[in-house]
Amino acid sequence: MNASPFKVHQTTVAPGKRASIDIPVSRDAADSVVSLPVRVIHGKKEGPVLFVSAAVHGDEISGVEVARRLIKKVSPARLSGTLIVVPVVNAYGFVAGSRYLPDRRDLNRSFPGRPDGPLASRLAYLFRTEIMEKADFGIDLHSAAAHRYNLPQIRVSSESERALELARAFAPPVIMTSKLRDGSMRAFAHEIGVEMLVFEAGEALRFDKRSTRVGVNGVLRTMQAMGMLSLRKPKRPPHPTLEAHRSMWLRAPRGGIAAIRAESGRIVKEGAVLAVVRNPVGDEEDVIKSPIDGIVIGHSRLGVVNRGDAMIHLAQIGDTDTLLDPETEEWFTGVMLDEHEVM
Ligand SMILES: [Zn+2]
The missing domain is CATH 3.40.630.10 (Zn peptidases)
Structure with missing residues (x-):
């Protein structure tokens, strides 16, 4: 009509x-x-x-x-x-x-x-x-x-x-x-x-x-x-869609210089090191480990952090084994954000 x-x-x-x-x-x-x-x-x-x-x-x-x-x-x-x-x-x-x-x-x-x-x-x-x-x-x-x-x-x-x-x-x-x-x-x-x-x-x-x-x-x-469009080629995404109901922010255990090891898109197992915070002279460091199997859905891009700063946003997902490349232990789907792309 x-x-x-x-x-x-x-x-x-x-x-x-x-x-x-x-x-x-x-x-x-x-x-x-x-x-x-x-x-x-x-x-x-x-x-x-x-x-x-x-x-x-x-x-x-x-x-x-x-x-x-x-x-x-x-x-x-x-x-x-x-x-x-x-x-x-x-x-x-x-x-x-x-x-x-x-x-x-x-x-x-x-x-x-x-x-x-x-x-x-x-x-x-x-x-x-x-x-x-x-x-x-x-x-x-x-x-x-x-x-x-x-x-x-x-x-x-x-x-x-x-x-x-x-x-x-x-x-x-x-x-x-x-x-x-x-x-x-x-x-x-x-x-x-x-x-x-x-x-x-x-x-x-x-x-x-x-x-x-x-x-x-x-x-x-x-x-x-919704029936609003009929696309000639419905583009399929190059990745699966994971559904999560629970997420948590992991915070800097100390002030210092921050290095994120697991950026957004990374699937991680419980115990994996997600970030490291060091003092500027380099003789002390603390690590943030993953308390669960999950996927990193957000991360801080700050190089210098204070104790308690939010660093890694982690969502809980079910079985990570099926999602990981057995060789690299990384998600094989190409959602990795190793480089921050710009327009
Ligand atoms: Zn907003």
Whole structure:
């Protein structure tokens, strides 16, 4: 069936068309207009409405490139349903290289928001009324914080079987089921019946090819699973998808100079040395060993650490033996991040 027109803010988009809609958020202190940049790709045929958002945390920019490529790749002529892309939700933080809004509030703890609250609350309100409440499904793109790297992974609520199915269609290296946090976009989406995936990949303030590639292909595969696209060649990922329900941060046992031995993507057995911290003169060192069989899903990129700094994010997985190359004792799938790729 042909689609009906789709409205966002003051713009009505005809079936088979695209539209660029900049929704004003506020004027900043220097009197410049700050807006929410929205791109709507409205398919000819009826189908689900999916939103893809990035830079809710303004310094987590890896998803902005994923969003930019999706806008170029998806054609309204071949689309069933509607794709709403918001490449930069928190324009204030994006420009300032900051996770937060100028008032130091976290947008992802400000949902559902209200029209007369602090700036973060107003932006959350605008985003949910103009975007989320018009969608059936959402994918929010994040990265690790500054000086940390995340293996591309999907975070999904264990409460939704449908969202888990779509996470499997996305096919990232790792799916982590996690609890909903109060005030987050995902918790609000759950309340209003919008299924959501959170994609975490790469490092704040940087782009990397692997995060971009896994992100773009994952969203396209998810859209295919939702019946929005039929891809000529559905690209299969070059790795299996591991599912984990529990993860832990391993912290620096002392201050000093840090060397990570097992970067994100590495499968490790209990007892494996994951990182070493030495004093600067080199006569003392402590090691961090893996307390479980697992996969490293995030690691610190800082060279100097204090006691207690988070160094390795480890997710628990079942049987590691089947995943390891018997010769090298490493994951054979090519997700290893020996070099930090840049665009
Ligand atoms: Zn984030």
